[in-house]
Amino acid sequence: MVPGHDVLVYSGPVVAAQSVRSAVGTVSSVSAYVALLRGINPNNPKMRNAELVRVVEHLGFRQVRAVISTGNVLFESSEHGPGELADLENTIEDALGRHLDKPCSTIVRTRAEIDDLLGSDVFDGFDDVPTSRFNVTFLKDPVPPGVALPATGAGSELIAVRDQAVFSLYDSTASKTPDLMAKLEKAYGKQITTRTWKTVQRIAKAFGP
Numbered sequence: 130m131v132p133g134h135d136v137l138v139y140s141g142p143v144v145a146a147q148s149v150r151s152a153v154g155t156v157s158s159v160s161a162y163v164a165l166l167r168g169i170n171p172n173n174p175k176m177r178n179a180e181l182v183r184v185v186e187h188l189g190f191r192q193v194r195a196v197i198s199t200g201n202v203l204f205e206s207s208e209h210g211p212g213e214l215a216d217l218e219n220t221i222e223d224a225l226g227r228h229l230d231k232p233c234s235t236i237v238r239t240r241a242e243i244d245d246l247l248g249s250d251v252f253d254g255f256d257d258v259p260t261s262r263f264n265v266t267f268l269k270d271p272v273p274p275g276v277a278l279p280a281t282g283a284g285s286e287l288i289a290v291r292d293q294a295v296f297s298l299y300d301s302t303a304s305k306t307p308d309l310m311a312k313l314e315k316a317y318g319k320q321i322t323t324r325t326w327k328t329v330q331r332i333a334k335a336f337g338p
Contacts, residue, residue, distance in 0.1 A: 158207065158210070159191070159205050159207045160205065160207075160209065160210060160211055160239060160240075161203065161204075161205050161239070161336055162203070162204055162205070162214075162217065162237050162238065162239055162240065163196075163201055163202065163203050163204075163238055163243060163332050163336075164185065164201075164202040164203075164204065164217075164221050164237050165200065165201060165235070165236045165237070165322050165324065166181070166200030166201070166202065166225070166233055166234070166235055167200065167233065167235070167236075167319075167321070167322040168200075168233065168234070168322075169181075169198070169199055169200030171198040175228060175229055176200075176229070177198070178195035178198055179195075180228070181195055181200070181202050181225075182194060182195050182202065184225055184228050185202050185204055185224070187224070188220060188221065188224055189208075190204035190205060190206050191205040191206070191207075192204060194335065196328075196331055196332050196335045197328060197331060199324065199328065200322070201324070201328065201332055202221075203332070203335055203336065211239045211241070214237045214238075214239070218235045218236065218237050218269070221235045221237070222234065222235045234269065234319070234320050234322065236267045236268075236269050236320075236321075236322055238267065240333075240336050242292065243329065243332055243333050244333060245292070246291075246294060246329065247329060247330060247333055251288055251289050251291065251296045252288065252296065252298070255288075255298055257298075257326055257327070259301070260300060260301050260302050261298055261299070261300050261301070262298060262301060262325060262326075263296070263297075263298050263325065263326035263327075264296070264297045264298065264299065264309075264325055264326065265295070265296055265297075265323065265325075265329055266294065266295040266296075266297065266313050266317070266321050267293065267294050267321065267322055267324070268293040268294065268295065268321050269293075269320035269321065270293070270318075270320060271293055272290055272293070276290075276316075278290065278295075278316075279312055279313075279315070279316040280312075281297070281309060281312055282308075284300045284302075284303030285297060285298070285299035285300070285308070285309045286298055295313060295317065295321075297309060297313075310323060
């Protein structure tokens with residue numbers, strides 16, 4: 130993954146108290162999301178944060194901002210509810226595909242889902258240190274019941290699968306991240322994208338209070 134430190138914030142109208150008032154005076158609920166994009170390379174000018182934010186803004190979403198440079202775009206919508214994630218994924222994928230001239234797999238999670246993930250006990254008993262890193266691989270589709278965790282070999286370990294996410298850790302002194310990613314793709318397909326635990330924490334923080 131490519132480290133980064135920038136958070137681009139959309140300068141549109143401020144949405145207060147997680148709601149907006151329509152022209153006819155009714156109150157609509159606003160939901161917060163993160164779009165997790167696969168295969169983002171910030172060395173590609175079309176994949177830089179400013180460009181990703183621009184594409185998502187043009188779809189009409191509010192409070193659009195990018196967290197670091199690995200393809201994490203936060204946004205808000207009053208037109209879609211948490212039960213319409215597939216529609217959001219398809220909408221953003223189509224727009225990014227046109228912008229990039231190639232497919233860009235997109236996985237959308239709600240703010241509540243990110244908070245629940247971070248509140249889980251899945252990594253209890255393990256240490257997240259430079260030589261032993263926690264990863265979360267987000268899955269686009271549910272894992273069928275009864276599917277066992279694939280073997281990863283020395284230097285990496287798959288801890289659990291929960292809520293369309295695979296939790297893993299690897300020893301950077303004995304295993305290369307691409308080796309682990311290849312095994313995950315073989316087991317779960319290419320409609321997946323991986324973030325470090327620290328990146329997920331930064332996403333949650335960027336949602337704000």
